Every structure is written in structure tokens, then in C-alpha cells.
Amino acid sequence: MYGLVNRAIEQLVIASKGDIAWERVCLHAGISSDGFIAMCPYDDDITYRLVEAVSVELSITQTQVLEAFGEYWVLYTADEGYGELLDAGGNDLREFLGNLNLMHGRVEGIFTQMKLPRFRVEDIRPGEFLLHYDSERPTLAPMVIGLVRGLAKRFRQTVHVERLLSAGDIAPGHAVFMVIEKSHAQTEEQ
Ligand code: HEM
Numbered sequence: 001m002y003g004l005v006n007r008a009i010e011q012l013v014i015a016s017k018g019d020i021a022w023e024r025v026c027l028h029a030g031i032s033s034d035g036f037i038a039m040c041p042y043d044d045d046i047t048y049r050l051v052e053a054v055s056v057e058l059s060i061t062q063t064q065v066l067e068a069f070g071e072y073w074v075l076y077t078a079d080e081g082y083g084e085l086l087d088a089g090g091n092d093l094r095e096f097l098g099n100l101n102l103m104h105g106r107v108e109g110i111f112t113q114m115k116l117p118r119f120r121v122e123d124i125r126p127g128e129f130l131l132h133y134d135s136e137r138p139t140l141a142p143m144v145i146g147l148v149r150g151l152a153k154r155f156r157q158t159v160h161v162e163r164l165l166s167a168g169d170i171a172p173g174h175a176v177f178m179v180i181e182k183s184h185a186q187t188e189e190q
Contacts, residue, residue, distance in 0.1 A: 009069060021057055025053040029052070071150040
């Protein structure tokens with residue numbers, strides 16, 4: 001995974017727990033705390049070891065780490081100079097997610113060795129849709145929950161998002177999320 005991802009994990013830990021906590025995470029993960037180069041691809045195993053070490057440091061599950069990381073990723077990439085790319089993706093959550101492959105495609109022009117995840121939106125009714133996620137890295141699926149929450153915050157929307165674990169969802173590398181835009185739901189109930 002590109003260093004940009006590992007750097008975001010580093011920033012998340014330092015912002016919430018400080019430098020010493022990050023040193024402990026690196027020690028536990030068996031990696032140097034010298035830092036990562038954003039534009040350099042690293043072995044995926046480093047990212048997985050970091051996630052495991054952060055879960056020990058923060059006493060939360062790896063699923064919770066990935067959810068928190070996904071939410072943070074939206075803020076982090078905006079801060080790192082990709083805000084305009086995020087702005088160009090759409091005016092609300094549904095529109096943005098529909099354009100996500102296009103946006104990541106543009107990112108691929110910068111991070112040329114990146115292994116792109118693929119997303120597909122399946123509308124159910126206004127304000128309610130399924131988000132399909134295909135990735136070579138199935139263990140990252142909980143990150144998508146945080147990403148959707150982070151994007152919703154960026155658009156000042158309130159959402160409910162959950163992963164569907166039905167029999168049809170067991171294909172390796174495929175995950176499905178139900179997204180309900182609460183503002184829509186409330187409007188419909190009134
Ligand atoms: C403009 C902002 C963004 C940039 C610069 C960016 C860049 C990247 C990069 C460099 C990677 C690592 C890929 C690799 O090393 O193979 C990645 C992975 C990923 N990105 Fe983005 N991304 C952005 C926004 C988003 C958003 C908004 C989402 C929302 C769903 C998203 C979802 C993901 C996921 C799920 C992965 C994990 C890769 C996998 O499943 O294999 N990204 N992104």
C-alpha cells in the first residue's frame with residue numbers, strides 16, 4: 001500500500017494519543033518509526049501489522065481501527081492537497097459514491113502502482129442504496145464504513161451505514177453496505 005495510507009495511520013495515532021503511543025505501535029508492529037514516503041509503495045503486510053498494533057495500543061478491535069481510519073482518511077486526504085479532487089466528486093454522498101471510481105482513476109494517475117478498489121451504487125429508493133465494494137484486500141472492508149461516515153460529514157449529511165453479511169455476500173473480496181441517508185428518511189416519514 002502506498003506510504004500515504006501508512007502516514008495517515010501515523011497521523012491518526014499521533015493526533016489522538018501522541019508521539020510516544022506511535023513509538024509503541026511501531027515497536028509492536030516491528031517497523032521503524034522513521035516515517036513513510038507518501039508516494040512510495042510498501043508491502044501491504046506493513047499496513048496490516050500497523051492496524052493490529054493500533055488495536056492493541058487503543059484497546060479496540062481491528063474492525064474499529066479500520067472504521068476510525070476510514071473516517072479519518074477523508075479529512076487526511078483533504079489536508080494533504082486532494083481537497084479539490086474530493087470537491088469535484090459530487091455535491092452529496094450518493095452522487096460522490098457514484099463517481100468514486102472516476103475519482104480514484106484520477107488518483108491512479110499519481111499513484112501509478114495502486115491497486116484500485118471498485119465501487120458500485122445500487123439504488124433501492126430515494127435516500128437508500130447499497131454500496132458494493134470489490135477489492136484485492138478484503139480485510140479492509142470495515143474501512144468503507146468509516147469512509148462513508150467521513151464523506152457524509154463532509155457533505156453535512158447524517159447517515160446510517162452497515163455491512164450486509166448475507167449468504168450472497170461471501171464471495172472473497174466483495175462486500176456490500178446498506179446506506180440510509182437519515183435526512184431523507186425523516187423527510188419521508190413527515
Ligand atoms: C482524493 C482523495 C483520495 C486519495 C488521494 C486516495 C488515494 C488512495 C491510495 C493511494 C490508496 C492506496 C492504494 C494502493 O496502494 O494500492 C487508496 C486506497 C483506498 N481508497 Fe482511496 N483515495 C482517496 C479517496 C477515497 C475515498 C473518498 C474513498 C471512499 C470510499 C476511498 C476508498 C479507498 C479504499 C477502500 C482503499 C483501500 C484499497 C483496497 O481496497 O485495495 N478513497 N486510496
